[in-house]
Amino acid sequence: MLTNERHEFILNMLAEKQTIKIQDVVDATAASESTIRRDLTELENQQKLERVFGGAVLPGRNLMEQSVSDKSTQHLQEKIRLARFAATFVQEGESVFLDAGTTTFQMIPFLKDKKITVVTNGLTHVELLNEHGITTYLTGGLMKSKTGALVGAQTAQSLQNYRFDRCFLGVNGIHEEYGYTTPDPEEAAVKRLASSLSRKAYVLADHSKYNKVSFAKIMDLAAAVMVVDKMPDDILAVMEKKTTVKVES
Amino acid sequence: MLTNERHEFILNMLAEKQTIKIQDVVDATAASESTIRRDLTELENQQKLERVFGGAVLPGRNLMEQSVSDKSTQHLQEKIRLARFAATFVQEGESVFLDAGTTTFQMIPFLKDKKITVVTNGLTHVELLNEHGITTYLTGGLMKSKTGALVGAQTAQSLQNYRFDRCFLGVNGIHEEYGYTTPDPEEAAVKRLASSLSRKAYVLADHSKYNKVSFAKIMDLAAAVMVVDKMPDDILAVMEKKTTVKVES
DNA sequence: ACAGTATGAACGTTTTTGATTGATTTTAAA
DNA sequence: TTTAAAATCAATCAAAAACGTTCATACTGT
Numbered sequence: 001m002l003t004n005e006r007h008e009f010i011l012n013m014l015a016e017k018q019t020i021k022i023q024d025v026v027d028a029t030a031a032s033e034s035t036i037r038r039d040l041t042e043l044e045n046q047q048k049l050e051r052v053f054g055g056a057v058l059p060g061r062n063l064m065e066q067s068v069s070d071k072s073t074q075h076l077q078e079k080i081r082l083a084r085f086a087a088t089f090v091q092e093g094e095s096v097f098l099d100a101g102t103t104t105f106q107m108i109p110f111l112k113d114k115k116i117t118v119v120t121n122g123l124t125h126v127e128l129l130n131e132h133g134i135t136t137y138l139t140g141g142l143m144k145s146k147t148g149a150l151v152g153a154q155t156a157q158s159l160q161n162y163r164f165d166r167c168f169l170g171v172n173g174i175h176e177e178y179g180y181t182t183p184d185p186e187e188a189a190v191k192r193l194a195s196s197l198s199r200k201a202y203v204l205a206d207h208s209k210y211n212k213v214s215f216a217k218i219m220d221l222a223a224a225v226m227v228v229d230k231m232p233d234d235i236l237a238v239m240e241k242k243t244t245v246k247v248e249s
Numbered sequence: 250m251l252t253n254e255r256h257e258f259i260l261n262m263l264a265e266k267q268t269i270k271i272q273d274v275v276d277a278t279a280a281s282e283s284t285i286r287r288d289l290t291e292l293e294n295q296q297k298l299e300r301v302f303g304g305a306v307l308p309g310r311n312l313m314e315q316s317v318s319d320k321s322t323q324h325l326q327e328k329i330r331l332a333r334f335a336a337t338f339v340q341e342g343e344s345v346f347l348d349a350g351t352t353t354f355q356m357i358p359f360l361k362d363k364k365i366t367v368v369t370n371g372l373t374h375v376e377l378l379n380e381h382g383i384t385t386y387l388t389g390g391l392m393k394s395k396t397g398a399l400v401g402a403q404t405a406q407s408l409q410n411y412r413f414d415r416c417f418l419g420v421n422g423i424h425e426e427y428g429y430t431t432p433d434p435e436e437a438a439v440k441r442l443a444s445s446l447s448r449k450a451y452v453l454a455d456h457s458k459y460n461k462v463s464f465a466k467i468m469d470l471a472a473a474v475m476v477v478d479k480m481p482d483d484i485l486a487v488m489e490k491k492t493t494v495k496v497e498s
Numbered sequence: 499a500c501a502g503t504a505t506g507a508a509c510g511t512t513t514t515t516g517a518t519t520g521a522t523t524t525t526a527a528a
Numbered sequence: 529t530t531t532a533a534a535a536t537c538a539a540t541c542a543a544a545a546a547c548g549t550t551c552a553t554a555c556t557g558t
Contacts, residue, residue, distance in 0.1 A: 002303045003301065031516090035515060130392055137403060141386065141387060142385070143375050143387055154410060157407075158403060161403060281506045282506085282546095286547080290548090302546070
């Protein structure tokens with residue numbers, strides 16, 4: 001049995017059983033314990049698995065878990081429902097911009113079977129997009145360690161090279177008078193530019209964002225289609241004067 | 250059996266079984282082991298297959314393994330020593346380009362206390378750089394899932410906006426006549442451009458790369474300072490005609 | 499006949515492998 | 529909680545397998 005075959009075998013075995021013990025692999029492959037041990041060490045270096053005492057387990061979804069863990073589960077469920085709905089707008093063959101942010105991040109699993117091209121300025125996004133086999137371009141720019149977003153002049157210049165069919169943005173504040181806002185002026189600039197380069201722009205917002213105002217203005221409410229969920233009826237009444245879409249539940 | 254016939258036979262056998270062992274081919278063709286070996290080497294140069302220890306696999310089948318993996322621990326130790334040495338060239342306040350690649354990746358921990366600005370096209374690099382508190386710009390571009398590198402026209406355009414004091418590149422092959430080579434033409438283009446934008450370019454290479462020739466040429470040997478480690482003395486004799494630096498051990 | 503290429507055997511080198519050792523971690527009993 | 533036994537681990541070493549290189553020979557087409 002070739003080394004590569006053995007590696008693939010181990011990964012298959014792991015994918016199937018979630019957890020493997022070294023002895024099980026030894027028995028199944030007829031290779032020595034030392035060899036299997038070496039295989040596991042190398043596969044761990046490749047981040048294809050994670051070693052534990054006695055065997056190995058599937059690698060942790062570090063980035064996703066990280067970005068997901070800081071929000072409450074209820075909020076997360078809401079975001080996922082919102083994201084799934086937003087993803088239905090995307091048609092085959094389109095080009096899409098995904099803003100860096102946790103809500104747009106949740107859209108990715110729902111895009112996996114569409115033949116689309118995605119551009120994003122989110123570092124965490126590009127990895128998940130690739131795992132789902134979606135052709136992905138990353139904008140250049142300065143890395144903001146806190147949010148994993150790329151911003152600045154380079155990002156703007158990169159964006160100028162693209163035109164999008166659809167553009168999905170996350171925001172921190174929604175206000176009738178002050179429009180969409182977010183804490184970071186540089187990220188706001190990226191969002192504004194992306195939406196101006198897009199045939200159609202969508203803002204993904206759960207109810208917690210309404211009537212909040214953050215530091216940096218992105219644009220007026222009317223400049224994008226707002227995809228909302230669980231908003232109080234009186235708010236929706238105001239919103240429906242604008243182009244607003246509500247999740248069908 | 251004619252050479253061409255044998256080649257075709259091997260490719261058919263490979264297409265059918267996904268992976269082949271040298272001994273199996275020897276038995277099936279009644280040719281000598283040497284001949285089959287030569288066949289495989291040539292077919293690999295034609296990118297018709299990919300050699301692994303003991304046989305060959307379909308190309309692109311598990312390139313993930315080759316590119317992301319860092320082979321044995323011994324190789325890794327060698328790379329780390331090389332990386333530490335290379336990092337000593339970087340002075341305070343300089344701007345540095347770090348190529349996507351495993352050897353340059355190992356440099357990052359040794360850069361952490363310097364006040365420098367780093368530009369990279371490596372997705373994995375930018376995260377570690379940020380953990381070490383280093384100001385980091387990422388080039389834009391198309392995401393290559395195999396290597397985690399950004400490539401293409403966007404990457405080139407992003408790079409044009411910078412000038413570097415130093416630029417560190419990984420390569421797959423070093424050859425007196427054919428220069429530095431790497432498997433992917435697009436990555437080669439990025440490396441070449443980056444080095445041309447840099448006051449000083451360094452190629453990091455362990456001894457396993459010497460006398461290897463990969464598919465895409467990056468540039469001639471003389472175009473960069475080669476940082477080598479553990480190279481046989483006779484090779485060094487040749488090298489020292491060029492600008493070459495050896496790790497002090 | 500001759501130059502150029504392909505072949506197979508032989509050689510020394512590199513890589514992989516399995517067994518052994520002593521250290522470390524877990525488990526279970528005191 | 530402490531202690532001892534069992535299991536697992538990393539490190540080392542030598543044997544085996546696979547490797548590239550060289551060289552002499554056989555084959556090819558001109």
